[in-house]
Amino acid sequence: MSLIDLHEDRLFPSDSRVRSLARHLYDTVRDLPIISPHGHTDPSWFAENEPFPNPAALLITPDHYVFRMLYSQGIPLEALGVPKQPRAGGPEIERNPRKVWRLFAENYHLFHGTPSRMWHDWVYSEVFGLTETLSADTADLYFDTIDAKLKQDDFRPRALFDRYNIEIIATTEDPLDPLVHHSKLKDDGWGKKVITAFRPDNVLDPEYEGFADNIARLGEITGCDTTTYQGYLDALMDRRAYFKQHGATSSDHGHPTATTADLARFEAETLFAKVTAGDFSTDEAEIFRGHMLVEMARMSLEDGLVMQIHPGSFRNHNQGVFERFGRDKGADIPTRTDYVAALQPLLSRYGNEPNLSVILFTLDESVYSRELAPLAGHYPVLKLGPAWWFHDSPEGMRRFREQTTETAGFYNTVGFNDDTRAFLSIPARHDVARRMDCGFLARLVAEHRMLEEDAAQVAQDLAYNLAKAAYRL
């Protein structure tokens, strides 16, 4: 039997001088409220405030970090209870959450050295009061303990939200979403705590499933004639305004690349006609997406939404898994991503605008020092989003600071994004970021590259102030 190790000095460098400095810095930020400006929690949780379901349905089945690792070691997704597409073949889905949980517990060693392990251990220990580590032996103890607590009122979403000291959280919705949960949240006085963000990929990307239908639906919702380019732009502007009414301060764009394009009006109209007719090449799809990023920047200048660009994921790389299980099943793989040439059309048009703010993310760490830090260290509109997705990890965060700070400084970055649908782990994720940032600052202080008093100010900014300012919260 072994015990979960949530040591108070976890993640700090081992060197005693650095560790001591890190601990002092961390003590000043550990209890700051959580600002979560970018994430994927389900607004219905906070709107309805129903109890979360069983441990497997809460912690395993929806977490692609968890099931991708298990799948990589030969465990079928069906055995983990991951739902299949209609009419997909293969084995039966496991319906017994306890069995799913046991399978996870037996394979918990696969997560050694991963952030998933740290996030889960924190949840088990801090939220559910478990002390022994998860294993085959403790699987049932875990299942029963968690299952019982989830039925208690103080484990409902709003209670956890408050216990977690979350000041504000943004969810992510697409333009076709009616935002009913956000409306209810507003009515309940939670409108300042849970806001939406505008994610229009499904109406900007001609290669998105159902694109043409989505455009038509966009027209119905807004009353704009989306068979014309002008009507389409009007509809987007209309939905942006609607999202702003539901708290949105940002848009988010998850494109395959960072390509931007600044088409002349008639070119854009012609291309819009082609992509909505379904008559386009992959190059034309790419140009249309790129052009629409420039249009989004223009609209941001008007309405003030902060623009987030999240490029570089090759979605649904595993065709077999996609056919049987659909999107978001751990098979999105990062690709090499260019920003320098790709962003030039957007930056030539709007790069020096004082009132525009564009936050760049990457899945390609080789661009931190080569492209992103030099770009953000020059263009007034650009800021760097934190280490993202696979790089939202201790080593990933360390590389982000080591490779961006010397050129872009701290003040062209925007604090932390948890970017997660795993609501229970949100404090653990922010805690990892705070610890890693304090560890990085502590090293700078120990190496006499920064004064301790300055590091303390920066630590506050990274943990709280920068996110509020960058996302205009």
Place this chain on the structure above:
Amino acid sequence: MSLIDLHEDRLFPSDSRVRSLARHLYDTVRDLPIISPHGHTDPSWFAENEPFPNPAALLITPDHYVFRMLYSQGIPLEALGVPKQPRAGGPEIERNPRKVWRLFAENYHLFHGTPSRMWHDWVYSEVFGLTETLSADTADLYFDTIDAKLKQDDFRPRALFDRYNIEIIATTEDPLDPLVHHSKLKDDGWGKKVITAFRPDNVLDPEYEGFADNIARLGEITGCDTTTYQGYLDALMDRRAYFKQHGATSSDHGHPTATTADLARFEAETLFAKVTAGDFSTDEAEIFRGHMLVEMARMSLEDGLVMQIHPGSFRNHNQGVFERFGRDKGADIPTRTDYVAALQPLLSRYGNEPNLSVILFTLDESVYSRELAPLAGHYPVLKLGPAWWFHDSPEGMRRFREQTTETAGFYNTVGFNDDTRAFLSIPARHDVARRMDCGFLARLVAEHRMLEEDAAQVAQDLAYNLAKAAYRL
């Protein structure tokens, strides 16, 4: 005069807490037998068990790490005794091994900070009992000491094999090789200790020297009609079976890129006709190689050979050196390598097969966190080979773990490959890997990211168990 420093704590981080943890972990793995599933030792050494020749011929002339560094500083390859191609011009080759040795000794400072230096120092100290460092002053002492020992029976290949505590070693042969040494080894009862691996580049790559002749020879050896595509496939399957009889558990593929292609049968037949006729473009050669990787995967599904893909080397970059000295003269240079799009055809076809195993290597470290760890952390067929070639070094190994573990974990990796023809240094190379892995694990423990007991288990797995399992030994 200075002494060789093989300190018991070498390669461990300096921080006393981490170092102490590393030492404890290392103590549990230092004496484990060596599993060497991928390498380039000469099977005739073990089959014939003749004494190794003189120090220069053993340690300098065949080691491209050594002579490339000396060459880079202006020392002609001829002066190092490197054999030339027939009819190549230029200076005479140095025939006196003592003179070659002295030249190396005088320039030993060039290797400061390199793994070659560590491997050589270990060999000098641990194998030959030398205590002073190599230099111009000690060159003759070294030469005489090593030369004398090499004549002793306990320095013959089999004696060193046993002294080195090697449990199993794989050599690498091409399909045209008759495997006579492996046959003799089998007869001598060494068949479980020295096995072959199937490396068919010379009959899969249309751009390989003598490709068409090789295909013809493949037909002669197997009795298959390799003028037809089906006969060619049959011949490959036949040789795979023959290699399996000589112990092979893996195939190995050293292609310029990771491109895979899944051609329709008639396309493959047409392309086969073109490439064997010598009538093909570089693009067609690339597609043929890529298609044959998918065929190899199909055969692996049938016969169980583990498939290794080693892409990304621009072979024989230095045309002058290639013309005068031929292949493998230190002029192979890594190139930027894509895996995400390149592997999709293979993975679409076989990526979810429970019985296939594909081990990926890279010379492009930028793909560790961006491509390889995400791919291996998802696809059941994929595992990550260790840091390879230029990256088979302390810093390279550290980067490999830092950049892959958080996404792929430890259990999608396969232990260490020494990948060497430098037989004498094999224990030193495995020792470097064990020390670096223990140092990495120790840091995770010291930073409370892993329990010490879990780290001890992982250390065992990395040093021994994973290689045995991944290579089906």
Place this chain on the structure above:
Amino acid sequence: MSLIDLHEDRLFPSDSRVRSLARHLYDTVRDLPIISPHGHTDPSWFAENEPFPNPAALLITPDHYVFRMLYSQGIPLEALGVPKQPRAGGPEIERNPRKVWRLFAENYHLFHGTPSRMWHDWVYSEVFGLTETLSADTADLYFDTIDAKLKQDDFRPRALFDRYNIEIIATTEDPLDPLVHHSKLKDDGWGKKVITAFRPDNVLDPEYEGFADNIARLGEITGCDTTTYQGYLDALMDRRAYFKQHGATSSDHGHPTATTADLARFEAETLFAKVTAGDFSTDEAEIFRGHMLVEMARMSLEDGLVMQIHPGSFRNHNQGVFERFGRDKGADIPTRTDYVAALQPLLSRYGNEPNLSVILFTLDESVYSRELAPLAGHYPVLKLGPAWWFHDSPEGMRRFREQTTETAGFYNTVGFNDDTRAFLSIPARHDVARRMDCGFLARLVAEHRMLEEDAAQVAQDLAYNLAKAAYRL
């Protein structure tokens, strides 16, 4: 109020064992003379020896590291006194240097964690004797103190040159430069201390502003008929000889990529006719530049100038800034850069020449371990320039050594380049390099990867000997 922290152990790793070793190594190199073989100081400073102007004009307005960071945070370049192009619109330029200085001081926190901060702090403390950190509160104290000192004779350029213990410095001039300052320096007996370097981009790059005019002017200066290719080559050779008379030992080539090309004579002549006529595609411009690098290598073989290749910057990325403020305004952004295929034409032709020396630089750190170290660890003509531009920083220098040493060793590198026009900070920059190298060596010693006595020799070489040898000084 806080004090500048120029701790004697700054930049050394915090671990006490490593730090102690680093300090010992550093003590042996800290006072070595400065060799500055590549930089952008203004030769008129040393020739005329006039006092430097006010603090803002000396330390802010010409330093693109400084104003790019301030600009990235929304401060207009006009407010920093950066001069505009004739007829450019926008706000008035701030003419009061004290106001510019105050703006900088108020925003000094933006530079936390950047090398600019370390360089500036050193200048303030060591050169001007200031003790409190720069801030809004101390802005006027700083301005007045610095302004007063700059008027003293012992703060004139030659006095600082001697106080800085600079043995030799190279400036950079283009072939059209008459080198009048260098002539005067020679007459004054300073010809061995301040030398020029030959930077012919403006007559080799068809896309350079005024290229055709520059070629014509080159003809006038040399008396060669630069309307013909042969006359053009003759003119270049003539100017190289003239630069050598003014001390030049190197040429420098700042191309967008590392492309080289080895055209047949008639191809080169035809292309020369096209590019000088202004009738060429971007591909043709690229090939012409690439071909001229091979021609430069040929000329270097004749005249012995060491060739520096500085590729990979996307110049003037910000079109708005370029139009209003011109070149070199912090908007040059690094791009992904290939060396392996790009350099092959040059290396196929001249890669094994004993008397040629080519120093490679990069802005793309991903090539250190993948391309540059393997190339330099093999080709006799190649050496690696130090971490450059955005990577000329503590973390950048650390990555350079960690990622190149194991494959290329120390002796295929060339010491430090400050590469700066910020004369006052030159000792601070060399000091950072010496400290970082000593810290790196100290870690190798502490990890028993290198003997302390060997590290001491390497430290000397990195700080002084290698630069002298590599640049043939």
